[in-house]
Amino acid sequence: MGSADTAEAIVRSAGLKRTLIxxxxxxxxxICADADLDAATAAAVYGTYFAGGQxxxxxxxxxxxxxxxxxxxxxxxxxxxxxxVGDPRDDAVTMGPLNNSAVLAKVQLHLADARALGAExxxxxxxxxxxxxxxxFLITVIDAVTPxxxxxxxxxxxxxxxITTFTDDDHAIAxxxxxxxxxxxxxxxxxxKRAFRYIDRVRAGSIVVNDSTDFWxxxxxxxxxxxxxSGWGRIGGKYTLLDMTDLRxxxxxxxxxxx
Numbered sequence: 373m374g375s376a377d378t379a380e381a382i383v384r385s386a387g388l389k390r391t392l393i394x395x396x397x398x399x400x401x402x403i404c405a406d407a408d409l410d411a412a413t414a415a416a417v418y419g420t421y422f423a424g425g426q427x428x429x430x431x432x433x434x435x436x437x438x439x440x441x442x443x444x445x446x447x448x449x450x451x452x453x454x455x456x457v458g459d460p461r462d463d464a465v466t467m468g469p470l471n472n473s474a475v476l477a478k479v480q481l482h483l484a485d486a487r488a489l490g491a492e493x494x495x496x497x498x499x500x501x502x503x504x505x506x507x508x509f510l511i512t513v514i515d516a517v518t519p520x521x522x523x524x525x526x527x528x529x530x531x532x533x534x535i536t537t538f539t540d541d542d543h544a545i546a547x548x549x550x551x552x553x554x555x556x557x558x559x560x561x562x563x564x565k566r567a568f569r570y571i572d573r574v575r576a577g578s579i580v581v582n583d584s585t586d587f588w589x590x591x592x593x594x595x596x597x598x599x600x601x602s603g604w605g606r607i608g609g610k611y612t613l614l615d616m617t618d619l620r621x622x623x624x625x626x627x628x629x630x631x
Contacts, residue, residue: 396527396553396555397428397429397432397553397555397556398432398433398526398551398553398555399429399430399431399432399433399553399555399556399557399558399576400432400434400435400547400548400551400557400574401415401416401419401431401433401434401557401558402544402557402558402570402574403416403434403435403436403437403440403444403560404437404541404544404562404566405440406561406562407440407560407561407562408582409440409444409447410447411560411582412560413444413447413448413451415558415583416431416434416448416451417431417448417451417452417455417533418431418451419431419558420452420511420531420532421452421466421467424467424468424469424471424509424531425528425529425530425531425532426470426471426529426530428556429555429556429578430529432527432534433517433524433534433536433547433548434448434533434534434535434536435536435537435538435544435547435548436535436536436537436538437538437539437544438537438538438539444535445494445513445515445535448513448533448535449494449495452495452496452513452533453495454466455467455511457469457503457508457511458503468508469503469505469507469508469509470507470508470509470530471507473507475507476499476506476507476509478528478529478530479530479531479532481522482521482523482532483497483514483523485521485522485523486514486517486521486522486523486534489518489520490516490518491515491516491517491521491534492516493512493513493514494513494514494515495511495512495513496510496511496512497510497512497514509530509531510531511531511533512530512531512532513533513535514532514533514534514535515535516535517534517535519536519547519550524536525550525551527553541566541569541570544570545570545573545574548570548574548575548576549574549575554575554576554577555576555577555578556576556579557570557574557576557578557579558579558580558583559574559579559581559582560581560582561581564624567581567582571622577621578621578622578623579621579622579623580622580623581622581623581624581625582624583623583624
């Protein structure tokens with residue numbers, strides 16, 4: 373696993389040899405107005421700070437139906453306030469430092485670009501003071517993120533939660549698919565019919581619906597959708613051999629979906 377650029381370099385070097393690669397993600401989490409908003413926002417924040425956001429299926433983009441935007445922001449900020457940054461060996465700490473200075477530089481570059489284009493940082497946005505290095509970065513929530521921003525288009529790989537609003541399902545799907553990466557996406561809605569609409573149309577290797585506990589975990593067969601830069605082939609069981617297919621995985625919490 374690694375970045376899409378690294379994966380493509382490996383594939384080019386492999387020549388005619390078969391490759392099985394899972395690369396970058398820019399996964400959207402979609403929150404519909406009919407969703408369990410507390411579960412959805414808790415999942416969004418967890419997907420942001422888990423491993424400091426340094427995970428291919430992290431919450432890289434939060435797409436929120438505009439009618440519940442304010443309530444979602446309020447709940448997101450409440451969950452983010454509970455995140456403690458520090459020494460990961462301390463049981464009271466929930467998020468450790470970034471891996472290296474290159475990750476930090478990329479996060480800061482994306483935030484600077486978003487701010488310059490009109491996005492608003494609601495919390496975080498800088499390293500924690502009085503830490504051994506600047507790699508201890510605050511969980512960051514940034515609102516009014518739009519598709520022309522690098523924060524929307526590229527994998528930041530840090531504890532940053534960019535919020536973008538949508539008007540209806542078609543708009544949400546268009547935003548979700550407005551990326552050259554297609555590893556994993558998640559959807560929160562109380563409508564099973566609506567959930568399958570997203571499963572059918574969002575271009576991602578895995579779609580997770582209403583799973584607030586382990587939505588960030590890859591579920592086999594796992595891999596990026598075709599026509600994206602997130603991977604070549606499927607990982608898991610017999611699907612590893614079927615690397616010329618475009619199989620996708622949907623994981624649905626049936627206990628919380630109904631029409």
